[in-house]
Amino acid sequence: MSDGYDPDFLGIPLPLPAPAAATTRLDYARFTVLLQEDRRFAAVTAVVIDGASVRDLPRSGEWRLDPRVPAEAQAGPEVYSRNDLDRGHLVRRRDPGWGSTDEARDATEATFFYTNAAPQAAGFNQSKELWLGLEDHVLAYAETTDQRLAVFTAPVLDEADPPYRGVRVPLRFWKIAAWREGDALAAAGFSLDQTHLVDTRQGLVLPPLGAFRTFQVPIAEIATEAGVDVGPLAAADAFVRRGVRPVTARELRSPDDIVL
Numbered sequence: 001m002s003d004g005y006d007p008d009f010l011g012i013p014l015p016l017p018a019p020a021a022a023t024t025r026l027d028y029a030r031f032t033v034l035l036q037e038d039r040r041f042a043a044v045t046a047v048v049i050d051g052a053s054v055r056d057l058p059r060s061g062e063w064r065l066d067p068r069v070p071a072e073a074q075a076g077p078e079v080y081s082r083n084d085l086d087r088g089h090l091v092r093r094r095d096p097g098w099g100s101t102d103e104a105r106d107a108t109e110a111t112f113f114y115t116n117a118a119p120q121a122a123g124f125n126q127s128k129e130l131w132l133g134l135e136d137h138v139l140a141y142a143e144t145t146d147q148r149l150a151v152f153t154a155p156v157l158d159e160a161d162p163p164y165r166g167v168r169v170p171l172r173f174w175k176i177a178a179w180r181e182g183d184a185l186a187a188a189g190f191s192l193d194q195t196h197l198v199d200t201r202q203g204l205v206l207p208p209l210g211a212f213r214t215f216q217v218p219i220a221e222i223a224t225e226a227g228v229d230v231g232p233l234a235a236a237d238a239f240v241r242r243g244v245r246p247v248t249a250r251e252l253r254s255p256d257d258i259v260l
Contacts, residue, residue, distance in 0.1 A: 017152055
């Protein structure tokens with residue numbers, strides 16, 4: 001099953017965000033990765049989530065290279081060995097895991113391709129847990145409508161990212177969640193910053209203490225920073241539409257800080 005991202009899943013046309021850089025499209029079960037081969041990471045990932053039929057399945061699947069693209073175009077196991085870097089899922093393991101049990105299992109196992117990973121400083125803390133739980137929070141909000149989400153996630157692929165083992169380690173990540181409010185599209189944008197946690201000047205140095213910083217940011221800023229055309233998502237931004245002032249990055253310390 002490799003149907004990929006469905007642009008009509010919300011009942012409102014929502015095209016896949018388009019990076020300015022050249023990418024290779026890879027479709028998996030209910031999600032799509034646009035791989036920027038020269039950087040060896042995804043420039044965009046997109047997944048559709050049906051909250052009404054999500055399955056709570058035990059973790060299964062092993063990290064592996066995608067045979068459809070050259071191994072040298074993927075940040076494989078050598079990037080993550082003998083250090084404190086996690087293989088950070090871009091599309092979360094459980095997000096495409098809905099529908100029948102077999103469909104859900106196939107979809108969650110597909111998230112373990114290296115094309116869907118990016119290095120993140122190891123260890124959980126409050127802000128990273130918040131980052132991982134953003135879809136859950138937005139989905140709970142969206143339950144007043146049809147319990148469906150489209151979620152887009154990727155690293156910001158900046159040429160200034162520090163080099164390490166043949167890649168440049170992304171320091172910032174972005175996420176946009178979209179849902180339907182009545183007959184209209186609504187969306188919210190977020191960023192995560194691990195700049196203060198990753199230092200590759202002497203191999204790889206991760207401070208023993210520190211926090212991932214999670215922000216809610218205007219979607220238009222994400223589009224500019226990441227070099228991605230987000231289509232109708234910027235105009236659907238709940239953060240801007242709700243009239244929050246000033247409309248700049250807002251650091252999140254708990255789900256209560258999120259503006260939807």
